[in-house]
């Protein structure tokens with residue numbers, strides 16, 4: 001059994017018995033509290049939000065300064081809140097010395113507004129897309145998508161949270177006091193040496209992806225959040241370059257899963273553990289009404305250990321015995337429930353959430369097949385030639401359109417991954433998982449999605465409602481180093 005066998009996750013408790021391991025470093029500067037990124041609501045800004053990609057210095061640990069990138073700050077960016085039905089202009093200034101882009105991951109907008117490698121913002125330039133917000137409430141993720149630089153720029157800090165809200169969501173009575181009972185939780189692993197952020201390099205980076213020895217939440221190493229002793233909503237975003245998390249609570253308490261990448265589920269789902277791959281988001285409700293301190297924890301880096309088990313791939317470092325991994329957890333975020341912090345102690349968990357029309361699979365007019373692959377030829381060296389990381393045996397070429405889709409069509413995309421699990425992301429759409437490995441999808445596959453882990457073949461039911469004529473959309477592996485090294489393709493919608 002591996003930790004990535006999704007069918008075992010709902011069994012829950014067995015994976016997560018051990019106490020959290022102790023961190024090597026002192027508490028972060030903010031006395032262990034969770035940093036809450038500034039909230040910028042588009043309606044309070046006259047529907048114009050200014051973002052500046054900039055270089056800065058960040059002290060992740062006291063007295064240890066690291067060179068980082070951020071939006072309107074030194075590391076990460078503000079949380080942007082936009083409202084369904086509005087048109088929001090983003091003024092994105094690039095104050096870096098390198099090119100960049102800002103991709104609105106999960107936003108349903110036409111191709112030329114998407115922030116893909118085709119909307120390059122040169123150093124010193126400003127990009128001003130006006131984004132029509134026409135989708136249900138959801139937790140989205142904005143980040144650099146400059147081809148060949150995505151991994152490095154996101155690793156250095158170019159990422160943030162984008163929240164879509166609407167009246168339907170506001171009418172559900174979900175916890176929604178930002179920073180109090182509605183918390184942004186952007187999870188990233190990063191490599192620190194002597195308390196300073198370092199950029200992992202070397203030949204294995206292209207295959208393994210950049211991983212790290214420290215888990216950051218909103219840019220802080222293993223912080224503590226003071227929360228009301230009631231129901232709290234966590235907006236979980238996996239902003240890591242490569243790591244997949246198996247998230248649960250240290251006391252195995254259950255929580256309610258209410259939202260995916262695409263928005264709220266039809267009904268809340270009670271779980272003890274949830275998987276989150278790079279690019280994926282989940283909204284959960286957890287009760288701290290018992291007043292007991294508890295932590296969000298993760299299983300070990302299962303994706304890395306699977307890589308470590310691969311023959312001919314060389315040493316990864318951090319080699320694990322897969323059987324032993326199941327008994328070890330790491331703390332992601334500690335919670336200290338406090339009376340008098342607001343929130344609603346006795347708030348019920350809504351069962352029925354957002355109604356949604358799923359396309360009829362019989363309406364699918366086209367089937368396409370995608371295989372994400374990594375060559376192990378050439379003594380296991382990945383990325384040493386342009387064809388090592390591929391989709392359907394082709395490495396990304398920005399001048400080549402791989403697929404042409406008709407606007408308004410419903411299609412079935414059958415996607416599988418070789419050698420390791422790959423988080424597959426499609427721009428400009430939401431999809432539903434129809435089948436996994438020829439069988440019914442897992443419980444964790446449900447809901448409107450934009451990123452899904454594939455190894456065994458997964459059939460996705462995709463509706464293409466956004467045009468991509470002036471610029472194509474991307475589909476790619478969301479292990480950012482796989483994407484940078486060529487595990488990406490592009491399609492038009494016309």
Ligand SMILES: [Cu+2]
Pocket residue numbers: 372421422423477478479482487
């Ligand atoms: Cu991949």
